[in-house]
Amino acid sequence: MSVWALGLNHTTAPLDLRGRFAFALDQIAPTLHSLRSSFGSSSHPQVEAAIISTCNRTEIYCASEHIALDHTFGWLAQSGGVAPALLRSHAYTLHDDEAARHAFRVASGLDSMVLGEAQILGQMKDAVRAAETAGALGSTLNQLFQRSFAVAKEVRTATEIGAHSISMAAAAVRLAGQLFEDLRTTRVLFVGAGEMIDLAATHFAAKEPKAIAIANRTLERGEKLASRFGGEAMRLADLPARLAEFDIVISCTASTLPIIGLGAVERALKARKHRPMFMVDLAVPRDIEPEVKALEDIYLYTVDDLAQVVQQGQANRQAAVAQAEVIIDAGVQSFMHWLGQRGTVPLIQQLNAQADEWRAAEMARARKLLAKGESVEVVLEAMSRGLTQKMMHGAMAELHAGDAASREQTAQTLSRLFLRKER
Secondary structure, three states, rough: EEEEEEEOOOOOOOHHHHHHOOOOOHHHHHHHHHHHHOOOOOOOOOOOEEEEEOOOOEEEEEEEEOOHHHHHHHHHHHHHHHOOOHOOOEEEEEEOOOHHHHHHHHHHHOOOOOOOOHHHHHHHHHHEEEEEEEOOOOOOHHHHHHHHHHHHHHHHHHHHOOOOOOHHHHHEEEEHHHHHOHHHHOOOEEEOOOHHHHHHHHHHOOOOOOOOEEEEEEHHHHHHHHHHOOOEEEHHHHHHHHHHHEEEEEEEOOOOOOOOOOOHHHHHHHHHHHHOEEEEEEEOOOOEEEEHHHOOEEEEOOOOOOOHHOOHHHHHHHHHHHHHHHHHHHHHHHHHHHHHHHHHHHHHHHHHHHHHHHHHHHHHHHHHHOOOOHHHHHHHHHHHHHHHHHHHHHHHHHHHOOHHHHHHHHHHEEEEEEEHHOO
16 A cells, blocks of 8 residues: 655645645545546546545545556646646645655644644644545555544644744734734724634734624624724624724635725725725635735735744754654554555455355364264264364475475464463
8 A cells, every 4th residue: 555645835836826736624535536536447546535625735545456656646736727747846845755754744743844743633634524524545545544544643742843933923913013012992893704714813802903804605603703902793794894994804715806996996005095004815716816915015924925924933843843752653654564564454254254164164074973963072063073074184285285395384384373371
C-alpha cells in the first residue's frame, strides 16, 4: 500500500493561485467523487482520498496499491483551470514517509503561517470527517490522520510550540492599532460568520470598539454571532450602502468571487470624506477586489500580507520546534512500520480462510462419525489427526521437494515456525 500527497500553500503559491484551488467544506464530497472516479477502477481500484482546503493551503492525500502522483497532479490542474506547468512550479509532491511527515507537521502547526497555531488541527479534522462521510476514506488514510492527530496532541502537550504564537486575528488587531490611536472610537464590520470571523470578532471585541456589525448572507447566523458581542446583524446585500459607516472591515466568506468591489469602496471613501479605512481580507479566494489596495486612505491587508506580523517571535519557538520534530520522526517511523505490515494482510486472510475450510471439513466428518455411534474419544482423536495432517501436508511436501539447498532453507523456516519453544 502506498500513500501520496500533493498541494500548494502560502510558502509556495501566491494568494490568487491558491484561490483557484480553494474548496468549501460542502464542496469536498463531490470533489472527492470526481477525483476518485478519474482514476478508473481497472488501473487504480479503490483509491482512498482526502482534501484539506484552508486559506493557506490546499492538499490532496491519497492511498492505493500503486502511487499515481502524475494522474492526481493532472486532475488538480484541470480542476483549477490552470496549465499543469504553472501548477507544478508552485506545488509540492510527497509520498510514503515524506507524505506522513508532512501530514504530522501540518497537524502540529509546524507548517502554518502562524507557527504553532491550533486552528489547522480542527480544519484537518473537518476534512477527515468530510472524506469519511463521502465514503472516500479507507483504513490507510484513516490511520494516517488519526496518528497525525495523536502526534499533534503530543507536540502541544510536550512542547511550548504554541506558547508565543500570534494568530491572524491578533495580527489584524495589532495593525489596526497602528492606524487608529484608540480602537474604542472605531466602528468595526465583519463580513461572514464562520470560524475565522468568530475568532477575529473575539479579538476586536476585547478592545471595546464603538460599534460592531456582522454582515452575512444568512441573517439568522449573523444575528447569532452579533448577539455575543452586543453588535448588530445586517444582510450582505445591504453592505455597499452601509460600507461608509465603518472604519474597520474584516472579511472572510466562502464566496468564489469578490463581494466588495472597487466602486463600492470608492463611494464609501467619498461619503467618509476620505477618512481612512482599515480592511483585512482573510478569504481565499479574495473577498475584496485587489484594486482597492491602490486607493488613497485605504489600508488593505490579505492573509499573505499578515505573514511578517505573525512571524514575530519565531526565534523563541525554535527549541520547541526541535522537540516537535523528534516526536514527529517517531510518529513517522511507527506509521511506516504499520504500513509495511499491511502488505501481509492478504496472506493472513488467505491463511485464515484455509484454516476455516479445514476446520469445517473436520467438523462435518466428526458429526458423521458421532451420528454413526462412534464414541466421543474416537471422534476427537480422528478430528485432531485430520486437522494435524492437513496443516502439516504442505510443509512435509516442501521438505521432500527441490534440491538440497532449497530443502535446507525450508527446514530452517519450518523449524522457526513449528519448533519454537514457548517462553
